[in-house]
Amino acid sequence: MSINIRNEEEKDYRNVENLIRESFWNVYQPGCMEHYVMHCFRNDPAFIKELDMVMEEDGKLIGHAMYCHSEIKGDNGKAIPTITLGPICITNEFKRMGYGKILLDATIEKATELGFGAVINEGNIDFYGQSGFVQAKPKGIRYADDPDADYLLCLELKEGYLSEAAGTWADPEGYFVCQRDPSGFEAFEATFPYKEKLKLPGQIF
Ligand SMILES: CC(C)(COP(=O)(O)OP(=O)(O)OC[C@H]1O[C@@H](n2cnc3c(N)ncnc32)[C@H](O)[C@@H]1OP(=O)(O)O)[C@@H](O)C(=O)NCCC(=O)NCCS
Numbered sequence: 001m002s003i004n005i006r007n008e009e010e011k012d013y014r015n016v017e018n019l020i021r022e023s024f025w026n027v028y029q030p031g032c033m034e035h036y037v038m039h040c041f042r043n044d045p046a047f048i049k050e051l052d053m054v055m056e057e058d059g060k061l062i063g064h065a066m067y068c069h070s071e072i073k074g075d076n077g078k079a080i081p082t083i084t085l086g087p088i089c090i091t092n093e094f095k096r097m098g099y100g101k102i103l104l105d106a107t108i109e110k111a112t113e114l115g116f117g118a119v120i121n122e123g124n125i126d127f128y129g130q131s132g133f134v135q136a137k138p139k140g141i142r143y144a145d146d147p148d149a150d151y152l153l154c155l156e157l158k159e160g161y162l163s164e165a166a167g168t169w170a171d172p173e174g175y176f177v178c179q180r181d182p183s184g185f186e187a188f189e190a191t192f193p194y195k196e197k198l199k200l201p202g203q204i205f
Pocket residue numbers: 023024027086087088089090091094095096097098099100101102124126127128130
């Protein structure tokens with residue numbers, strides 16, 4: 001088994017969008033939108049190209065992760081620059097075999113090398129906690145959409161970076177492209193093979 005983690009290149013775009021669609025399909029809602037979010041993010045100024053990573057095993061695409069710029073609006077009036085991860089995914093056949101953690105850890109290492117201070121995003125502590133993420137709420141960081149949320153997670157890449165970061169964090173605008181442009185999303189989705197949308201237990205939307 002030979003794993004390679006590298007930056008996404010233009011030749012990967014459609015394969016990555018297919019991977020995201022297959023991996024997220026029916027997980028959080030009937031169908032999914034994350035492939036269009038990714039498609040549009042590549043042209044968003046908040047997109048961090050150096051942290052747009054693919055994972056291959058023996059040359060086959062099996063995972064992808066991207067990050068964008070975000071910020072905490074500090075209660076003291078100062079903005080604290082952060083980065084936000086997502087989407088991140090592993091191909092269905094390889095889920096729960098440790099690959100997601102390997103990919104996440106590799107992106108965290110790269111983000112640290114690049115000098116970013118902290119990562120903040122919503123997520124499941126069962127997965128992110130294994131890579132050092134903690135709840136943001138005890139640091140006084142509130143999620144704009146749900147101030148009491150304990151699923152807002154953060155990871156300091158520089159020690160103490162979030163020690164005076166009490167404030168509000170909101171999802172970067174790029175995540176709302178499907179709500180802003182539903183017909184653009186529908187047109188994009190129509191370029192993929194049909195898949196059945198199912199309402200399943202555990203979905204959150
Ligand atoms: C979430 C995802 C990236 C994790 O990658 P993965 O390769 O499946 O995860 P790993 O095998 O590295 O998991 C490591 C540990 O994290 C935890 N974990 C991973 N996925 C989890 C999930 N869906 N629910 C709860 N815990 C999870 C488990 O403790 C797991 O260890 P275990 O399998 O021994 O119990 C992958 O399952 C995926 O693509 N899911 C669909 C898309 C998604 O939800 N992305 C995240 C939100 S952007």
